[in-house]
Amino acid sequence: MDFKILYNDKHSNARTGMITTCHGEIPTPIFMPVGTVGSVKGIHQRNLSEDIKARIILGNTYHLYLRPGLDVLEKAGGLHRFIRWERPILTDSGGYQVFSLADRRKLSEEGAKFHSHIDGSKHLFTPENVVDIQRSIGSDIMMALDECTPYPCEYKYADDSLKLTHKWLDRGFEQYKNTEPKYGFSQAFFPIVQGSVYADLRKQSAEKIASKGAEGNAIGGLSVGEPAGMMYEMIETVNEILPKDKPRYLMGVGTPANILEGISRGIDMFDCVMPTRNGRNGMLFTSQGIINIKNEKWRYDFSPVDEIMTSFVDTDYTKAYLRHLFIAGEMLGPQIASIHNLSFYLWLVNESQKHIKEGTFTDWKNSMVKQLASRL
């Protein structure tokens, strides 16, 4: 994997660049749609590549390991072939499931023991086997096993957790260096900064992560309930330390405003379930602000979902029709909403790239942030 910065913004830490992988190029800053179990929920791969123009998508180690299982993925020739997606894939390690399935797992030095949410069976994830699993999946970017701490989180817990995440990182990185890809293309391995909302822990973690010399670095454990301002402070703290010439990935973030604020602080990669999950639940992100398409006020509104029309669904359908689909419980509604939201998110990062190049990013960002948060 290779990363080149093309332009640095003069008024902020934003930058635009290009990641090159064996499955193609990824212009940054970028948003990566989440496809946990080998599917970006409700979206055909064809829509994803041709209409939404996604450059890279996510998969999840925990979910893919449980279903369909590694034997299927290996026989298929890896996840790309299995799901027929030829562009890059990044896999999360299962660290987020350590957080979201907290009542079904037990952590120890060795790793994380899970009770499957599907059939209750017991499984052990270690820093090493999570690398092996991601080798079998064949993702272009693999993530280290970490503990995504909850919020709020006691200092002592965050500190202990961080020590564990760092130990796991050392082991995972060793495993990464000592193993080979299975499908003939290279795979990168990103370590993850933790430390909850404590600046000293974040600094300590960022130094540890930077010392590994990985091809890219991630920031985790944010947007788990803390105020946005706190998240931005942590990003600033961490990005002062993380190498500037490597991509920085802010995991699980976020709202359109979060993404723009992240970009201005030097983040290059984002992923979030929000455009798809909220889209399925009737929430649309538009250039004018947030729409709850189920609201009665759209009943007779025959205008496009978004006036800037970021995808074919905006030109083909009206708000009134989309509202009707949701009210009637038609599955086309969530599909259209997901396509729109993802297109909008991709539009947002594309525009960011453009404004960074043109030197107009900060002003544009500031006006957008206000607009994006308003409720229509």
Next chain:
RNA sequence: GGGGAGAUACCAAAGUGGCCAACUGGGGCAGACUGUAAAUCUGCUGACGUACGUCUUCGUAGGUUCGAAUCCUGCUCUCCCCA
């Protein structure tokens, strides 16, 4: 014409003397969702008030009772069976 059953909020449907402004579903209205156990979850849905509450409701008109959606009588309407 004779016999039987029934009328409860937007709809369906519980409730058959006080725990009933009335279970539950649906519908309607609104909210939540951030490395996806989510096409999910939550709240409201007689009126007025933030709330304790107050007022008007269970076809309709009366009555019994300290107290009625619930008991009694008249009326109106609906459905079923027999002729």
